[in-house]
Amino acid sequence: MTSLSNPASGPAAAPVKDVHAKVYGDLDHLQAPPVKVDVPAETQLRWLRDMLLIREFEIRCMQAYQEKKIGGFCHVYIGQEAVAVGCTQAVRHEDPIVTAYRDHGHALARGMAAKHCMAEMFGRIGGCAKGKGGSMHMFDKANNLYGGHGIVGAQTPLGAGLAFACKYMDEVIDGKKNSRVALCFLGDGALNQGAFHEALNLAGLFDIPVIYVVENNGYSMGTAIARGTTMAHSLVTKAAGYGIDGYVVDGMDVLEVQAEMKRIADKCRETSRPAFVDMRTYRFKGHSMSDPRKYRTKEEEEVFEADDPIGKLERHLKASGALSEDAFKAMLKSVRDEVRDAVAWSDASPAPGMDELFTDVFVERWGPYTGSTQPEMNGGTPNLPGTLTIDTKEELL
Amino acid sequence: MTALREIEFRDALREAMSEEMRRDKRVFLLGEEVAQYNGAYKVSRGMLEEFGERRIIDTPISESGFAGLAIGAAMMGLKPIVEFMSWSFSLVAADPILNNAPKMLYMSGGQFGCPVVFRGNDGAGGQLGSTHSWCVEGLYSNVPGVKIAIPSNPYDAKGLLKSAIRGDDPVFFLESERMLGNKGHVPEEEYVIPFGQAKVLREGTDCTVASWGRPVHFCMEAAEELAKHGISCEVIDLRTVRPLDIGTVVRSVKKTSTCVVVDQSWSFGSPGSELASQVHRHCFDDLDNYVHRVHTADVPTPYATNLEQEYLPNTRKIVEAIRSATYNL
Ligand SMILES: Cc1ncc(C[n+]2csc(CCOP(=O)(O)OP(=O)(O)O)c2C)c(N)n1
Ligand SMILES: [Mg+2]
Numbered sequence: 001m002t003s004l005s006n007p008a009s010g011p012a013a014a015p016v017k018d019v020h021a022k023v024y025g026d027l028d029h030l031q032a033p034p035v036k037v038d039v040p041a042e043t044q045l046r047w048l049r050d051m052l053l054i055r056e057f058e059i060r061c062m063q064a065y066q067e068k069k070i071g072g073f074c075h076v077y078i079g080q081e082a083v084a085v086g087c088t089q090a091v092r093h094e095d096p097i098v099t100a101y102r103d104h105g106h107a108l109a110r111g112m113a114a115k116h117c118m119a120e121m122f123g124r125i126g127g128c129a130k131g132k133g134g135s136m137h138m139f140d141k142a143n144n145l146y147g148g149h150g151i152v153g154a155q156t157p158l159g160a161g162l163a164f165a166c167k168y169m170d171e172v173i174d175g176k177k178n179s180r181v182a183l184c185f186l187g188d189g190a191l192n193q194g195a196f197h198e199a200l201n202l203a204g205l206f207d208i209p210v211i212y213v214v215e216n217n218g219y220s221m222g223t224a225i226a227r228g229t230t231m232a233h234s235l236v237t238k239a240a241g242y243g244i245d246g247y248v249v250d251g252m253d254v255l256e257v258q259a260e261m262k263r264i265a266d267k268c269r270e271t272s273r274p275a276f277v278d279m280r281t282y283r284f285k286g287h288s289m290s291d292p293r294k295y296r297t298k299e300e301e302e303v304f305e306a307d308d309p310i311g312k313l314e315r316h317l318k319a320s321g322a323l324s325e326d327a328f329k330a331m332l333k334s335v336r337d338e339v340r341d342a343v344a345w346s347d348a349s350p351a352p353g354m355d356e357l358f359t360d361v362f363v364e365r366w367g368p369y370t371g372s373t374q375p376e377m378n379g380g381t382p383n384l385p386g387t388l389t390i391d392t393k394e395e396l397l
Numbered sequence: 398m399t400a401l402r403e404i405e406f407r408d409a410l411r412e413a414m415s416e417e418m419r420r421d422k423r424v425f426l427l428g429e430e431v432a433q434y435n436g437a438y439k440v441s442r443g444m445l446e447e448f449g450e451r452r453i454i455d456t457p458i459s460e461s462g463f464a465g466l467a468i469g470a471a472m473m474g475l476k477p478i479v480e481f482m483s484w485s486f487s488l489v490a491a492d493p494i495l496n497n498a499p500k501m502l503y504m505s506g507g508q509f510g511c512p513v514v515f516r517g518n519d520g521a522g523g524q525l526g527s528t529h530s531w532c533v534e535g536l537y538s539n540v541p542g543v544k545i546a547i548p549s550n551p552y553d554a555k556g557l558l559k560s561a562i563r564g565d566d567p568v569f570f571l572e573s574e575r576m577l578g579n580k581g582h583v584p585e586e587e588y589v590i591p592f593g594q595a596k597v598l599r600e601g602t603d604c605t606v607a608s609w610g611r612p613v614h615f616c617m618e619a620a621e622e623l624a625k626h627g628i629s630c631e632v633i634d635l636r637t638v639r640p641l642d643i644g645t646v647v648r649s650v651k652k653t654s655t656c657v658v659v660d661q662s663w664s665f666g667s668p669g670s671e672l673a674s675q676v677h678r679h680c681f682d683d684l685d686n687y688v689h690r691v692h693t694a695d696v697p698t699p700y701a702t703n704l705e706q707e708y709l710p711n712t713r714k715i716v717e718a719i720r721s722a723t724y725n726l
Contacts, residue, residue: 134700
């Protein structure tokens with residue numbers, strides 16, 4: 001029951017249902033009660049811009065990858081924008097979040113400047129981790145983003161730990177009721193890691209206020225969810241096994257995501273209990289930059305593209321009179337300018353100085369290790385090029 | 398002319414697996430994306446078609462689960478090949494691969510062996526960052542009870558993988574994403590290469606340069622470059638680090654009197670430190686200098702390309718080490 005009906009003359013209802021059933025393994029997947037949307041228009045406009053920024057950022061990432069400015073593995077978030085935006089807008093800024101390697105969207109939604117995110121991928125000193133982490137490892141302490149984690153499932157116990165700490169700080173150290181919840185995002189593929197199951201049991205056992213948001217895009221690499229995961233049609237049963245409440249949410253609708261997540265987060269905060277969300281979404285592009293997507297059909301992709309979370313909100317705002325065509329064009333332009341500037345800024349940011357190799361290994365300075373510095377985005381002064389005080393020859397290692 | 402057939406490293410690996418699967422129905426392959434996707438790196442391309450889904454098995458992202466499953470199956474007498482998309486992901490399966498496989502025979506007093514081959518990409522793949530660039534030989538070679546092969550070329554890869562699959566003991570087979578497309582001569586005729594036999598790739602008189610896996614190519618480049626300056630290097634490819642063919646290295650060092658060990662894992666407690674220590678012990682009176690070592694820098698793998706280049710063993714560092722070891726600075 002999406003809060004926004006799709007006014008586009010997209011494919012007829014029956015095939016859409018069939019395609020959804022094929023991807024997620026069930027017929028009537030949106031069991032959540034209808035959501036009443038009473039979000040002010042200017043807030044909705046802000047969310048539209050947030051999603052557009054992520055989309056534009058990812059398009060430029062793909063270009064930059066082709067131009068070899070970005071290396072390694074790079075996973076774009078196109079199609080899933082409503083999830084990061086809706087979820088982060090449903091919690092408070094002080095609520096910590098952690099995610100997997102498809103993390104650019106979460107970083108931007110959390111408030112990281114596009115230039116620091118882009119510069120990280122360019123391997124430049126102006127990056128959020130001074131170019132040392134890369135695309136899969138985005139961290140932003142000021143915005144309470146605890147990574148970007150490259151190993152599937154690795155972030156799931158950490159998510160429990162973040163929430164555990166919130167509760168501990170409030171209740172054990174400050175002697176007041178817990179005030180925060182943690183959001184832990186994971187892909188559907190991560191459901192099959194042992195770490196995830198241990199984390200869920202701990203969260204259930206210890207009353208940890210962490211919300212596991214499964215970004216269920218139907219695939220882990222080339223593996224359709226039902227080929228790799230039992231009970232794919234009803235993931236909430238996994239949470240039920242650990243005594244954790246489960247919800248199914250339409251991740252292609254930012255208003256629904258925000259409203260549902262707000263409700264869930266409020267309850268978690270109040271009860272200090274974990275929650276589990278089967279967030280139905282879709283990645284429009286390949287798994288990473290080298291994926292010909294032979295494991296799914298063009299028709300299937302078209303059905304989901306017609307359900308584009310950005311187009312949906314754009315149409316809704318236009319229909320309600322809150323957004324004129326001119327205002328939308330201006331929004332697009334400002335987003336393009338912002339990302340173009342981020343690329344230019346990243347191009348101009350120098351490569352990290354060689355001293356960075358031995359910086360941030362330990363906080364303490366000893367042997368060849370040069371202690372730790374903060375990235376530029378946190379007001380730090382990292383090692384610039386032209387400094388090589390470290391002798392990296394064998395003797396020192 | 399079959400003798401000159403050249404194939405890619407990935408094809409050599411596939412030929413080894415397919416030939417052994419044709420010989421022996423107990424052999425099967427499992428791992429992420431190995432079947433329908435034809436392998437994340439196309440090593441198993443076409444194998445599903447030939448052997449069917451009972452023997453080429455796609456798994457969920459559950460390394461601990463499927464590694465352990467393979468070990469159980471091996472205890473029953475099957476011969477699984479487990480593909481790790483990357484050895485970096487084997488860390489979540491540390492308990493089965495380090496606590497079960499290498500110890501089963503011992504713990505069971507000789508009753509249960511574990512003839513499993515675990516294989517996949519090892520080492521830095523090019524800006525993959527700290528979590529995805531593991532050289533697991535640094536950790537895993539410390540564990541008694543597993544054999545470890547780290548081939549540098551398609552010919553060795555095929556011969557070693559065939560003997561790994563035929564053997565009765567657990568094997569860690571470490572490949573490199575950076576070399577899967579490398580072409581090399583692999584004859585049509587069947588052959589196997591036993592573990593524990595190093596290969597002298599280039600004869601020389603001034604310095605023994607010992608390595609395995611991808612850095613072997615940098616050693617050859619360094620030797621080439623130094624030859625222009627009258628320094629003659631003997632380059633040895635160990636091919637397996639467990640067992641370690643110390644004899645071939647010792648014979649060479651007795652001739653050259655100097656030795657450089659090149660190892661892409663971290664230096665502290667590594668196959669490189671082990672080899673250097675053994676050379677010191679066996680060649681104490683022959684050495685003109687201490688054994689020099691080239692490793693990756695003692696830090697997590699950085700993402701930025703300039704830092705990563707400086708972090709890895711490279712030809713420049715090997716040249717410097719050889720010059721230093723031979724007093725040719
Ligand atoms: C432990 C581990 N095994 C394998 C991988 C390789 N890998 C990276 S992403 C991925 C697929 C994950 O799919 P999913 O969790 O659904 O997330 P999505 O990519 O759809 O966002 C795999 C197998 C890894 N990073 N870590
Ligand atoms: Mg997925």
